[in-house]
Amino acid sequence: MEPGYILLFGRLHPLILHFPVALLMLAAFLEVLPRLSNKKFGAGYNLATWVVLCFGALSAVIAASMGLTLAASGSYDGAAVASHKFFGLSVATLACLSVLLKLFAEEKTSGVLKILYSSALSLCVVAIFIAGHYGGNLTHGSEFLPSAAPEPIASWLREEKDTNIIRASNDQFSQTIEPIITEHCVSCHGDSKQEGGLRFDDHDVVMAGGESGIPAIVPGKALSSEMVRRLFLPRSDKKAMPPDGRSRPSDAQLVTIMDWIEAGAPCEGESSGPSQLMADYLGQDAVPATNEALAALDEAGVVYYLMSEDNPLLNVDLSLKTYDTATIEKLLSPIAEQVAWLNLSFNEIDEDTIRLVSKFPNLTRLSLAETGVDDSMLRSISDIDTLTSLNLTGNPVTAQLVEQFKDMPALLTLYIWDTAIEGEDAIKIKDSFADVNVILGGNFILPSTDTE
Ligand code: HEC
Known part of the structure; x- marks a missing residue:
C-alpha cells in the first residue's frame, strides 16, 4: 500500500488500542466497586462511569476500524490475524452493546437488563484479554511469551499450530541481512542521510552505486561488490566501511552478507x-x-x-x-x-x-x-x-x-x-x-x- 492517510490510519492501531483497553477495564472496575463496598455512591459517580464507558466504546470502534485497515494493507496473514480480528471486533461490539444496555437498564430500572449489561461488559473484558494475546503474537511472534514462561504455563500457551502454513517464503533477506544493514549502515546511508550518494533503502541505487558509480552489490558476485570491498578494507583505510570509530559487523555477519550476495542477493520474496x-x-x-x-x-x-x-x-x-x-x-x-x-x-x-x-x-x-x-x-x-x-x-x-x-x-x-x-x-x-x-x-x- 502507498504511503498516505489510509496507511497511517492503519498503522496507528497499535497506539490507539491502549485507550479502549484501559477505559473499558476501568468502566468494569467502576461498576464492580460499589457492589464490593457497602457505601452509597452518588449520581456523580455514575456519571463518571458513563463517561469512561462511552469513551471506551468510542475508542474501541476507532481502534477496530484502524485494525481492519491495517490488516487490509497486506503484510499480515494467517490464523493469528483471523483470531485477533474476531476478538477485536467482539470488543467493539460488546462495548457498544454495553452502552445501550446500561442506557435501557437505567431508564426501565429493569433487573434483567442490568444482568444483561453486566454480562456484556464482563464478556467485553474477557475479549480484550484474548484479542490482546493474539495481537501480541502478531507483533512479537507466538513464541514471545512461551519462550519466557516456565512449564506447564509454556505448553499451555503454545497452541496447536498449523505448521503447513507457508511462512513468508524464503525470507533470508529480512531475517538476516536487513538487520545487519540497519544496525551498521543506515544511519549514514538511509532516508535521512545519503553519504557518498548511497542509500540502502533504494534497490536501484544499491545496484547502480552511489557517487562512485560502482555497484554496491553485484548479485552473484560478492567480490565484485563495492559494499564487500569496503567492509574488508583495513580499518585505517579512509574508504573502509563503516568508517573508523563506528561499530563494524562481526565476522559471522560478514560471512552472512557474502553468502547472500553470492546467492544472487535475493530481496524479500x-x-x-x-x-x-x-x-x-x-x-x-x-x-x-x-x-x-x-x-x-x-x-x-x-x-x-x-x-x-x-x-x-x-x-x-x-x-x-x-x-x-x-x-x-x-x-x-x-x-x-x-x-x-x-x-x-x-x-x-x-x-x-x-x-x-x-x-x-x-x-x-x-x-x-x-x-x-x-x-x-x-x-x-x-x-x-x-x-x-x-x-x-x-x-x-x-x-x-x-x-x-x-x-x-x-x-x-x-x-x-x-x-x-x-x-x-x-x-x-x-x-x-x-x-x-x-x-x-x-x-x-x-x-x-x-x-x-
Ligand atoms: C558514519 C557514517 C557511515 C556509516 C555508518 C557507513 N558509511 Fe558508507 N560512506 C560514508 C561516507 C561519508 C561515504 C562517502 C565517502 C567515501 O566514498 O568513502 C560512504 C561511502 C560508501 C560507499 C561508496 C558509495 C559510492 O558509490 O561512492 C559504500 C559502498 C558504503 N559507504 C558502504 C557502507 C556500508 C556497507 C556500511 C555499513 C556496513 C556503511 N557504508 C556505513 C559514511 C558511512
Missing part, C-alpha cells in the same frame, strides 16, 4: 542464485515434510522456510541457537529428503552429523562456518552431488581435504576463509578450482576495486 535454482529443480518431485517433523522444528525454535510456494523443500537454519549433536540428528533425520539449504554454523558438529547430512538427496547449500569440523570429519562431503555452495569458514580444514572437492559436480561456491589454507596453498586451490568461486577472505580479498 525474490529467488535467484544457483543453489535456489538447483533446489527448485530438485523440488519438482519432492514430497512435503510431515507435520510432526515440522512441529519438532517449531518446538526446538529452529528457523525454517519452504524454498518457495510451490517447492516443498526446506531452508533450515540452526545457527541462531546452539544445539547438541544428538538434537541436531533427531531434528534433521525426519526431514532428510526435504532439506535443500542447511545452516549449521556455530554449532558443535561431529563426524556422524556430517555423515547423516551427506546422505540428504536434495541438499544444495550447506554452511558449516565455525563448527570445529576438520579434515577427518568432512570426508563424506564430497558425496553430495547436489551441493552448489559449501561454507567452511573458520574451521581448521586444510588444502588436502579441499582438493577432494574438485570433482563435486554441482559445486559453484566454496568458502574457505579463515581456515588453515593460506599462502601458496590458497593460490593453488584457487587455480585448480577454475569453475568454482573460491572465497578466501583475509589478504586474498579484493586488492583493488577492479576485481573482475
